[in-house]
Amino acid sequence: MATSQSGTRSPVPALVAILLLGALAWxxxxxxxxPDAEPADAPAAEFSAGRAMAHVERIGTEVHVAGxxxxxxxxxxxxNTLDGLGLDPVVQDAIGADDALGGFAMARVQNVVAxxxxxxxxxxxxxxxHYDSVQVSYGANDDGAGVSTLLETARALVAGPPQRNxxxxxxxxxxxxxxxxxxAFVTQSPLAADGGVVLNVEARGSSGPAIMFETTRDNADLxxxxxxxxxxxxxxxxxxxxxxxxxxxxxxxxxxxxxxxTGLNSAYIDGSATYHAPEDxxxxxxxxxxxxxxxxxxxxxxxxxxxxxxxxxxxxxxxATYFPVLxxxxxxxxxxxxxxxxxAVLLVAAAGLLAVRRGFCxxxxxxxxxxLGLIPLILGPAAAQGFWLLMTWIRPxxxxxxxxxxxxxxxxxxxxxVLLLVxxxxxxxxxxxxxxxxxxxxLGWLAVLGAVLAAFAPGGSYLxxxxxxxxxxxxxxxxxxxxxxxxxPVTLGGAVAVLVLAPTVALFFPALGLATGAAAALFxxxxxxxxxxxxxxxxAEDWGPAVRRRSLLPVGVVAVVAVAATTTGLLTDRFDAxxxxxxxxxxxxxxxxxxxxxxxxxxxxxxxxxxDAMVTTGQDLGDRFPLLPDDTTVGPATxxxxxxxxxxxxxxxxxxxxxRQLQLRVTSVRGGRLVYVELPSSTVVxxxxxxxxxxxxxxxxxxxGEPFGLLFHAPPADGILLSLTLQDPGPAQVRVMDGSDGLxxxxxxxxxxxxxxxxxxxxxxxxxxxxxxxx
Numbered sequence: 001m002a003t004s005q006s007g008t009r010s011p012v013p014a015l016v017a018i019l020l021l022g023a024l025a026w027x028x029x030x031x032x033x034x035p036d037a038e039p040a041d042a043p044a045a046e047f048s049a050g051r052a053m054a055h056v057e058r059i060g061t062e063v064h065v066a067g068x069x070x071x072x073x074x075x076x077x078x079x080n081t082l083d084g085l086g087l088d089p090v091v092q093d094a095i096g097a098d099d100a101l102g103g104f105a106m107a108r109v110q111n112v113v114a115x116x117x118x119x120x121x122x123x124x125x126x127x128x129x130h131y132d133s134v135q136v137s138y139g140a141n142d143d144g145a146g147v148s149t150l151l152e153t154a155r156a157l158v159a160g161p162p163q164r165n166x167x168x169x170x171x172x173x174x175x176x177x178x179x180x181x182x183x184a185f186v187t188q189s190p191l192a193a194d195g196g197v198v199l200n201v202e203a204r205g206s207s208g209p210a211i212m213f214e215t216t217r218d219n220a221d222l223x224x225x226x227x228x229x230x231x232x233x234x235x236x237x238x239x240x241x242x243x244x245x246x247x248x249x250x251x252x253x254x255x256x257x258x259x260x261x262t263g264l265n266s267a268y269i270d271g272s273a274t275y276h277a278p279e280d281x282x283x284x285x286x287x288x289x290x291x292x293x294x295x296x297x298x299x300x301x302x303x304x305x306x307x308x309x310x311x312x313x314x315x316x317x318x319x320a321t322y323f324p325v326l327x328x329x330x331x332x333x334x335x336x337x338x339x340x341x342x343x344a345v346l347l348v349a350a351a352g353l354l355a356v357r358r359g360f361c362x363x364x365x366x367x368x369x370x371x372l373g374l375i376p377l378i379l380g381p382a383a384a385q386g387f388w389l390l391m392t393w394i395r396p397x398x399x400x401x402x403x404x405x406x407x408x409x410x411x412x413x414x415x416x417x418v419l420l421l422v423x424x425x426x427x428x429x430x431x432x433x434x435x436x437x438x439x440x441x442x443l444g445w446l447a448v449l450g451a452v453l454a455a456f457a458p459g460g461s462y463l464x465x466x467x468x469x470x471x472x473x474x475x476x477x478x479x480x481x482x483x484x485x486x487x488x489p490v491t492l493g494g495a496v497a498v499l500v501l502a503p504t505v506a507l508f509f510p511a512l513g514l515a516t517g518a519a520a521a522l523f524x525x526x527x528x529x530x531x532x533x534x535x536x537x538x539x540a541e542d543w544g545p546a547v548r549r550r551s552l553l554p555v556g557v558v559a560v561v562a563v564a565a566t567t568t569g570l571l572t573d574r575f576d577a578x579x580x581x582x583x584x585x586x587x588x589x590x591x592x593x594x595x596x597x598x599x600x601x602x603x604x605x606x607x608x609x610x611x612d613a614m615v616t617t618g619q620d621l622g623d624r625f626p627l628l629p630d631d632t633t634v635g636p637a638t639x640x641x642x643x644x645x646x647x648x649x650x651x652x653x654x655x656x657x658x659x660r661q662l663q664l665r666v667t668s669v670r671g672g673r674l675v676y677v678e679l680p681s682s683t684v685v686x687x688x689x690x691x692x693x694x695x696x697x698x699x700x701x702x703x704x705g706e707p708f709g710l711l712f713h714a715p716p717a718d719g720i721l722l723s724l725t726l727q728d729p730g731p732a733q734v735r736v737m738d739g740s741d742g743l744x745x746x747x748x749x750x751x752x753x754x755x756x757x758x759x760x761x762x763x764x765x766x767x768x769x770x771x772x773x774x775x
Contacts, residue, residue: 011537011538011539013487013537014487014534014535014536014537014538015537015538017487017491017494017534017537018534018535018538020491020495021491021494021495021498021531021534024495024498024499024502025498025502027326028325028326028498028499028502028503029502029503029506031324031325031326031327031503032209032234032324032503032506032507033208033209033288034207034208034209034210034232034268034286034288034289034291034292035231035232035288035291035292035295036288036291037049037050037287037288037290037291038050038291038295040053040054044155044156044159045156045159045160046156046295046298047149047152047153047156047291047294047295047297047298048152048291048294049287049288049290049291049294050287051152051155052145052148052149052151052152052290052294053148053282053285053287053290055081055144055147055148055151055152056140056144056145056148056282056285056290057140057282058074058077059074059077059131059139059140059144059147059148060138060139060140060144060280060281060282060285061138062138063133063135063136063137063138063139063278063741064131064132064133064138064139065132065133065134065135065176065177065673065741066107066109066132066173066174066176066177066181066673066713066714067107067108067174067673067713067714067715067716068673071131071132071133071173074131074147075091075110075112075131075171075173078112078131078147078151078171079091079112081151082112082114082151082154082169085154085155085158086158087114087115087116087154087158087169088114088115089112089113089114089169090112090113090114091110091111091112091113092109092110092111092112092113092184092185092188092189093108093109093110093692093693093694094108094109094111094184094188094694094695095107095108095109095180095184095689095690095691095692095694095695095696095697096109096174096178096179096180096181096182096183096184096187097178097180097183097697097699098178098179098180098183098254100178100179100249100253100254103711104700104710104711105177105178105180105711105712105713106178106180106689106697106699106710106711106712106713107173107174107177107178107180107181107712107713107714108174108691108692108694108712108713108714108715108716108720109172109173109174109180109181109184109694109714110173110692111170111171111172111173111181111184111185111189112131112169112170112171113168113169113170113171113185113189113191114154114168114169115166115167115168115169115191116154116157116158116163116166116167116169117166118162118163118164118165118166118167118305119162119163119164120164121164121165121166121309122164122165122307122308122309122310123165123166123194123195123196123197123308123309123310123312123313124165124166124167124168124191124194124195124196124197124309125165125166125167125168125196125197125198125199125301125304125305125309126168126170126191126192126196126197126198126199126255126261126263127150127153127154127167127168127169127170127198127199127201127297127301128150128170128171128172128182128198128199128200128201128251128252128255129143129146129147129149129150129170129171129172129200129201129202129251130143130146130147130171130172130173130174130175130176130181130182130251131143131144131147131171131172131173132173132174132175132176132177132181133176133280134176134276134760134761134762135673135741135762135764135765135766136276136277136278136741136758136760136761136764136765137276137277137278137280137760138278138280138281138282139280140280140281140282140284140285141203141205141206141268141274141275141280141284141285142202142203142204142275142276142280143175143201143202143203144282144285145201145203145268145285145289145290145293146200146201146202146203146293147171148290149201149290149293149294149297150169150171150201150297152294152298153294153297153298153301154169156298157298157301157302157305160302163301163302163305163306164305164306164307165304165305165306165307165309167301167304167305168191168196170185172185172251173714174713174714175250175251176276176762177674177713177714177762178711178713179249179250179251179253179254180713181251182251182252182253182254182255183254184694185254185255186254186255186258186260186261187254187258192255192258192260192261193260194260195258195260195261195313196260196261196309196313197222197261197262197263197304197309197312197313198252198255198256198261198262198263198264199263199264199265199266199297199300199301199304200250200251200252200255200263200264200265200266201266201267201293201297202250202251202252202265202266202267203267203268203269203289203293204267204268204269204272204275205268205269205270205271205272205273205274205275205510206270206271206273206274206280206284206285206286206289207268207270207271207285207286207288207289208268208269208270208271208286208289208510209232209234209268209270209289209292209507210232210234210266210267210268210289210292210293210296211234211235211239211266211267211268211269211507211511212226212233212234212235212264212265212266212296213235213239213240213243213265213266213267213269214239214240214243214244214250214252214256214264214265215237215240215262215263215264215265215319216256216261216262216263216315217315217319218315218316218317218318218319219237219240219262219316219319219320220316220317220318220319220320220333220334221311221312221316222262222263222264222312222316223235223237223320223322223329223331224320224331225300225303225304225307225312226264226300226329227322227328227329227331228303229299229300229302229303230295230296230299230300231295231296231299232292232295232296232327233296233324233327233328233329234292234324234507235322235323235324235329236322236323236324236459236503236504236507237319237320237321237322237323237459237460238323238457238459238460238462238463238504239507239511240319240459241457241458241459241460242457242460242511245457250265250267252265260313261313262312262313262314262315264300266293266296266297268286268289268292268293269510269511270289270510271284271286271510272401272402272403272510272513273401273403273404273405273579273582274760275760276760276761276762277582277757277758277759277760278757278758278760279578279579279580279757280760318333318334318335319334319458319459320332320333320334321333321334321336321337321458321459321461321462323462323500323503323504324503325499325500326499334458337454337458337461337462337465338454340450340461340462340465340466340469341447341450341451341453341454341461341465342451343465343469344446344447344450344451344464344465344466344468344469344472345447345448345450345451345468347447347468347469347472347473347476348440348443348444348446348447348468348469348472350472350476351440351443351472351473351475351476351479352366352440352444354476354479355436355437355440355475355479358479360434360436360437360479361433361434361436361437361440362437365433365434365437366437366440366441368433369429369433369437369438369440369441370441370444370445372425372429372433372438372441373438373441373442373444373445373529374445375425376421376422376425376442376525376528376529377445377522377525377529379421379425380418380421380422380521380522380524380525380528381517381518381519381521381522381525382518383414383417383418383421383521384414384417384418384514384517384518384520384521385516385517385518387410387413387414387417387514387517387566388514388515388517391404391410391514391566391570392607394570395570395573395575396607396608397575397581397582397607397608398581398607399605399607400581400582400583400584400604400605400607400759401513401515401582402512402513402514402515402516403510403513403514403515404514404569404573405573405575405579406569406572406573406579407509407510407513407514407569407573408569409565409566409568409569409572409573410514410565410566410569410573411509411514411520412561412565413561413562413565413566413569414509414514414517414520414521414524415505415521415524416558416559416561416562416565417521417562418521418524418525418528419524419528419558420555420558420559420562421525422525422528422529422532423528423535423554423555423558424555426438426532426535426536426539427539427552427555430536430539435532435533435536436475436479436533438532439471439475439529439532439533439536440472440475442529442530442532443468443471443472443475443529443530444468445529446464446465446467446468446471446526446529446530447464447465447468447469447472449464449468449526450462450463450464450465450466450468451465453465462500463500463501463504463523463526464526466496466497466500467496467497467500467501467526467527467530468530470492470493470496470497470530471490471493471494471496471497471530471533472493473489473493474489474490474491474492474493474494474533475489475490475493475533477489478490478533487534487537490533490534491534493530493533494530494531494533494534497526497527497530497531498527498531501523501524501526501527501530502527504523505520505523505524505527508520508523535554538554539554575755575756576754576755577754577755580752580754580755580756580757580758581607581608581755581756581757582757582758582759582760583602583606583607583608583610583611583752583756583757583758583759584602584603584604584758584759584761584763584764585600585601585602585611585614585615585743585764585765586600586601586602586603586628586632586743586763586764586765586766586767586768587599587600587601587637587640587743587746587766587767587768588601588621588624588625588628588634588767588768588770589637589639589640589642589767589768589769589770590624590770590771591639591642591643591644591769591770591771592644592771592772593771593772596639597639598636598637598638598639598640599619599621599634599635599636599637600614600615600634600635600636600637600748601615601621601628601632601633601634602614602615602632602633602634603628603629603630603631603632603761603763604629604631604759608755608756610750610752610753610756611750613750614635614637614748614749614750615633615634615635616633616634616635617633617634617635618632618633618634619634620632621634624770625737625768625770626676626678626709627674627676627711627737627739627763627766627768628763628768629763637746637747637748638746638747638748640746640747640767642670642740642767642769643669643670643769644669644736644737644738644769644770644771645666645667645668645669645672645675645736645737645738645769645771646665646666646667646669646719647664647665647666647734647736647773647775648664648665648666648667649662649663649664649775650663650664650665650721651663654729655725658729659685659725659726659727659729660725660726660728660729660730660732661723661724661725661726662723662724662725662726662732662775663721663722663723663724664677664721664722664724664734664775665718665719665720665721665722666715666719666720666722666736667715667717667718667719667720668715668719668738668740670738670740670769671717671740672715672738672739672740672769673713673714673739673740673741674711674712674713674714674715674738674739675711675712675715675719675720675736675737675738675739676709676710676711676712676736676737676738676739677709677710677712677722677734677735677736678707678708678709678710678734678735678736679707679708679709679724679726679732679733679734679735680707680733680735681707681732681733682708682726682727682728682732682733683708683726683727683728684701684702684708684724684725684726684727685701685725685726685727686698686701686724686725687699687701687708687710687722687723687724687725688722688723689710689712689720689721689722689723690720690721690723691712691715691716691719691720691721692716696721696723708724710722731774731775732774732775733772733773733774734772734773734774734775735770735771735772736770736771736772736773737768737769737770737771738768738769739766739767739768740766740767740769741765741766741767742765742767743765743767746767
């Protein structure tokens, strides 16, 4: 915004400033990336991804869904490893129950629990990861990485000095099914009775930084400990705010919701194409991400091992505000949110008033610019969504994914597209309204957003309020200093915005994917608006033919970057055997009474066309098969030689008040991973279930008149024992079904061609077999 005495200005100082800000942005983004992996011969007191990978390679050898023989092998491997460390692991065989994942479900769980005893314990530190996988996934990342992190952390802890506090190592079962292992621990284990502090280690992808994305409420004390303890802090309380709104859960949820635990939840989330998919194998896992998980977990274990757990297990006075800055975590009290938001509004107002008084703009021009400032804030996110729609039109296989296999070039393209829109808006309007006018108007919208977030999502207010305040203060100083120096304050103001927003853009891309790229694009738009005073320095002052080219040159350069990045992404991200286009398919069979019927069932779309020959209509099978997802396409299939579940009456008697007491054993003869029992026309007064060596658990009964249904995961080979009290004494119809995994052996299945894979979900490749019996 500086003008020389001759009426023209050199773009060189602004170019230097832009290069410096670009270098700062690179540094800020690099500081939230995972560290290099430590080799297997790293010092014994350190976490080594090389050592941990040996566990990953063993755990990720087979699909190990809860209740399967492969899960038994993984559990035994964990037990043997803990035994080898001199610990005394035990198996908690119980029935867990939860309704967090879309409906009530129960499971027979076999958690592995071991304790590293403290010297003078003030409470328990629980390190937690789940060892089961989904039914089509090898689970190397989710959550073999978490299990391996805990095993390597336990090795380091045992090898190191004794800790003051007891450290509980909890390897939960059936997380993917229903969070039932964690629920069983928190409700039935004596180790959970007194609460404590829990650290959950997760993965939703195959790469990227290990982000501390969730906390219990009133987290100030734990965040302070995290910030001071971990070597590679990557966390933002805006992620916590967003996650609290989303309907997502992990094993952290049952402990969090019990009210007895405080804690932190961490995961790496990039490379989401492998999530829950058959490609979640060791060779896809980033050892750098594993190192990040482990180094931070071990540091937290040491820090918590010597702290007063009695105090830390209680909620703090409130939430902290925190975000990463060049390898550190900047933390300040939550009560600062409103003062900073109000200060940002006042500074922007002061910048506007000063600009009017000094003749840089008029009040009317400022008002007009304020209205026009909505254009980039709307177009930036909208363009990101339009970009993804265009990409899925070009490459339809991406439509079932939230990110391509190799999303990096496309993320660069979206950022370039946002910058192109903001620059184009600025170039078109600056001659009429003035650079100061547009810059102040842009900051005004940031200040407004900061206040709105302070009211509705306080953890995110800093993302707008701090850049707005810093940018406004910079403009005020720039208007007060001599012209040659005005670039300095606006560059410093831009640096603050870069430090706050550049890592946010980098973290939001993998968090929500290009399919929801509007979120990352919004923050990129905010950053571009703050940088307008610096970008103005490379544009020509006038709009004559001789200088118009200079003003349009930056726009052209950014456009070339956007096109080049998009083209490179399309050329490098192609579907192949290692990177397939995911499609979901299921099979459902009605085994009787009567003639068997069967259907192929496809939830969602198949952009590859592979399954079109098998599924042809939108027929709704939800009444017959409640376990099917909504919005399915079906087609006739050949009934397979699959035996339906057996229902055996173990005992029956008359109950009080004319009720009927009935005990049923429901067995999946073919060894299914789940069974479903429904009494569609009988009123169930009370119910309980027993499975394995665990004690019986009561089943919540629906309102009178509502059908009774129970989804039970990981049933033992001898089935589940269901005890019911029925309101009606007469015969009852029992609808039962079980689910097994794998479709390739079924008659009429068309093998997937190369480049077409299995969609990662909890229902892919499931074969349901149902029947109805009268008891």
